[in-house]
Amino acid sequence: MDIIDNASELEELHRTAALSRARLNVHAISATHCQTCGDELPEARRKAIPGCQLCASCKGAEELREKMRQ
Numbered sequence: 001m002d003i004i005d006n007a008s009e010l011e012e013l014h015r016t017a018a019l020s021r022a023r024l025n026v027h028a029i030s031a032t033h034c035q036t037c038g039d040e041l042p043e044a045r046r047k048a049i050p051g052c053q054l055c056a057s058c059k060g061a062e063e064l065r066e067k068m069r070q
């Protein structure tokens with residue numbers, strides 16, 4: 001495993017790992033599954049949205065929260 005010397009990157013990694021542990025979804029880090037609900041992300045969606053972490057419904061809910069925060 002590569003040494004991660006970027007503090008914010010490491011912090012992000014911890015957050016992601018903590019989140020995936022909370023959801024009992026060890027596959028979430030690779031983004032094959034939704035980070036929020038744990039549903040498997042269809043290959044078509046992963047290809048269409050590189051680096052996507054959420055399924056369509058969770059992404060929609062997240063974007064709604066982002067809008068309401070502004």
Ligand SMILES: [Zn+2]
Nearest residue numbers: 034037055058
């Ligand atoms: Zn989801």
